[in-house]
Amino acid sequence: MLADDILSSFETNGPRSYFQFETFILNLLKFHIETEKKQFAISDSIRGIADAVAENGFDDFKGKTLIEITNSITRMPMKEFVDRMLYQLSRQDDLESVKNILIVTLRTIPAPTKAKIVSQVTNTYPAIEIFIWDSQDINKIINKHRKQANSIANNLFSLRLETAVSKSLGDWKKEREERLKELSDSYDRGQFAFFLGAGVSSSAGMPDWNTLLNSLFVSYLAKELSISQEDIKQIVNRLNEVDEPSALMAARYLRKGLSKERTEMREFTKIITENLYQLRDTQREINSDLLKSISNLCMPKRTGAKVRSVVTYNFDDLLERQLKNKSIQYHSIYSENEYYHPDELPIYHVHGFLPENPNGYEGLDKSTLVFSEEGYHQIYSEAYHWSNLVQLNNLREYNCLMVGLSMTDPNLRRLLDISARNLDKPRHFSLMRRMTKEKFIYSSESKSGDKKQVIADSKSAEEFLDKHHKLNEEIMKELGVSIIWFNEFDEIPPLLNKLINNA
Template sequence: MTTWKPTREQSQFIKRYAEALSSGDAALFAGAGLSRAAGYVDWRDLLREIAVDLELDIDQETDLVTLAQYHCNEKRGTRWRLNQAIVDRLSDVATPTRIHRILVRLPISTAWTTNYDRLLERAFEDAGKVVDLKLSQENLVHTRRGRDVVVYKMHGCVSQSHEAVITKDDYEQYGNTRPLFVESLKGDLIGKTFLFLGFSFTDPNIDYILSRVRILLGENVREHFCVMRRPPRPSEADSRQEAEYEYELRKTELRRTDLLRFGIETVWVDGFSHIEPLLAALSSFVHRKSVFVSGAAFDPAPLGRDRLDALAREIGMRLIREDYNLVSGFGSGLGEQCVIGALRGLYGIPRGEDSERLVVRPFPRVEPENQLRQNTRHREDLIARSGVLIVMAGNRERAKGSGETEPSPGVFEEVDIALREGKPVIPIGATGHAAREIWEKAMGNPERYLPGIETKGALEILGDSNATNEALLNAVFELLAKSQKVVGL
């Protein structure tokens, strides 16, 4: 299997956009491409039946806004069919893609979209974020308390299809009907660094707003990024196909140069399938200093309760003092001890600098039949916010009151999630139980559990139950330091 690696330009994008994310100045602009990947129709398919009514071939049309206007003209200004097409084709509940799940777990507090569907806001909500949704001029006046992210749907929503921006009239009158959206987007383009995804930049509103920002700021426009696919070279192409490829390549290069006028740098990918690993690399870089500690210990053997709890507290405290962040589900036992250690480490850190150093998200309780599914989603969310997983112990009581012990399935699930997401896993095998099993597997296949990291020496110490807590801690933090270099681009 080929391992995806970022190009030099992609690495520069990751570093620079990560800086904006870290400072709270990052924003997202989601176009139709994101929703299409989840199974929703694009504009062309949305208007296919409308084109049939007009006796036009949708596949030959390039100006779809004008086509929608033609329909209104033919119906003497009535747009019921257009509204119904939006409801019929975009009301179905689609599942957010992995790209959505990566994006919404980044520290993004502002998102714009031209999409009518509800996929973006649903993805944010699934990640446990409070969404302040802006659908109309009136919405902009009010603020939802405790919000984590503001989602601006500048072209409307399937829930209010009669107000959707879709015809030429809608676009031409946008500055008059939705002036606050225009001014809000101008402000965000000036004050934030945007990442444009799934976007074609053929939207008249966006062109107008970008132009106004450029007129206001001249050459001092802010840095933004868009991810675009290079035109694929046809294999075994004849002269006509080769000419078409060269023509498309030339147009793409001209468009890239034109976007630079607005401060938008193009991040090239060779195929749409490369967008997901690019964003996963961005997420890993952003969360590289965040560590999730997985573990439970009904039975504290072989270290014993006092020593095991002390080790957990020391891990939490040292993470904070060495400029890492602790992510915890606050499970009983070891989770509590790690958090106690982290709180001790936070003592004396100036207020404001400690807000993201300790992320505690207790496992929510739901109906018994939904609890396992909820636990999985919660684990996925916690690990998505982390760059590294540390495993301690990992056992539970087999049945309440039985006194018998079994390996913790939750710990194994957390390791599986981390491995699936390409996150390093550091098992402290000396703590026994699930951690021991995982350590043995890591010893047999270190590249799977600690990819790209030289593990010799440190990993062996982590399996030695005779090693002191200090020796175990030093081995853990040696591997942590090495993991930072691997993801450091």
């Protein structure tokens, strides 16, 4: 494989091609530097600028050399690139020991542009020498190690996984604080949006998907069969246990059966709404700490609104109630061609809206209720469906924080992939639950409640979990998302409160 062919394979846009390029360069430089009997280490810190460190330099680089791999030089104004670089340098650990910084980029950079970047950075950090390698410089290293370069290029996937799991395991809580600080900076700049999922509503006792489906099955079967509600519940629960039908398929079945008249959708929506709010666990506070934290972040500050919009996949109006209680102006949007006042916070219900009291809203019948396969497929297949455009716009314009989302929805992942095509670093964040060692190694016995150890080697299990979480982070990075880990759900409100405190 020729050097130009190798580099051209990374020319497609998006974080996936960027990470392939990064993996290629890291492994090529590792081989090149270690042939000189010099130290090379991939950086696992999220602070600062370095993707890798050559502690004792290499080639003509004398002393500690930081290596940063980027495509941003050609994808953003030069001033913005320099400002970001200076900011990263200000956060770099042990900067006084750094002698050189090598920036490696895929595309050819004109000499005057290189000179301007070097000049502006050295004006602030005169003790550090800045070097920029582009495709011409990379070709020299490839030609020097052709056999190894071809091997690396042909094994990028396995090398990427190997690199991810071989990184030294840092303190994930410390890394979380760094990500929260980065997120807080975007919140303070007013470049922030929420993406909210079922976990937010569950915090206030709203039913999960399967519970809602079970209740709707009961509502349908009670109309058709002369058996008791309790018997129906047992039948439905057992059916789910032995058959495990697709939730979307079950919803399609329900919708077809609940009403056979022309008013099918209206009747179906009414029954869903009734069940949705009747099933709420009243033992939980409807004004949950999580909803309070989210609404607090939506409160406009003296310098203006910090949260630009909210995208929610939930049907309910619990967030609207919180905002109303705090006298925060908002506008619920659940269909296309809706407009909001600049002083209002737009809340986009992209999967439909079912407020408990519908009298305060107009045009609810125009809402696309993504409850059945039909509704989901409609949105998934229509690239210009208003809900897709809303999500894409927010993902492109703002730094988005995803709360209460499992991140497994294929349409969301598709939209993240599309929006990340001009990025080489993640710009969004997702709060995700971390599997603890105790939950992984032990299982609860259903009858006695005692814990049973199901994995004998607890040390190996712990090491596996650490690598598993690291690999998940790498996978999410390809979608432009950084993970903010937590162990228990009650940790989320204090983490969100830090965004205000750090801003």
